[in-house]
Amino acid sequence: MSRDSIALRPPARPLQNFPSHALTPDQSLIRGHQVANGPWWFSSSSGGGRFDLTPPRGTCYLAFDEDTAIRETVGEALATAGVISTDFAATRRLSTLTVPHAHQLADTCTAKAADFGLTRELTSMTPYAVPQEWAAAFDAATFAGILYQTRFTTGPNPNAVGLFGEAGEADWPTDPSPVPLTAAALRCGFTVAGPPRSVRIISPPTN
Incomplete structure (x- = not known):
């Protein structure tokens, strides 16, 4: 196999003894979500998430810090342009959450x-078919989710979790005062800006 080929394949070994991590209610989590939606949304494979499960199962994605939550909420647009659109930011907010009980994560x-x-490659490869197969295998091995490092961040430590559950909205405690994405982004040093109000085109001088 060439070194520039993706090496990761669907899981082929039993995962019951895969290393685990206990996520407890003591750990604060940050969830970026649309203003119109609640934070505890478990998306199925139709939602296009990296670790989405097949209905009736779903996955809820949460970060350990605001910076990670912002980068993952905005995604490629922030990584390539370095700016968050004011229109996009206006439709999103960050909720600080805790799980209601302990979860054993892969x-x-x-x-x-x-x-x-x-x-x-699990957290960077596209498309998501292979990561979703790993998620399904972890779910089948009775893990309650995945501990991982996100695609749009760097650093040596895990910074996010994908929790498994029934697809749809979970009736878990929510943040009574979620923060607008714009405010959180500015606090973290990101630029939030709209497109130029007008563009002036200057014709080159004629000889």
């Missing part, structure tokens, strides 16, 4: 994960 960031055929 720890994809530990060195021993490689012994099961896993690589860092």
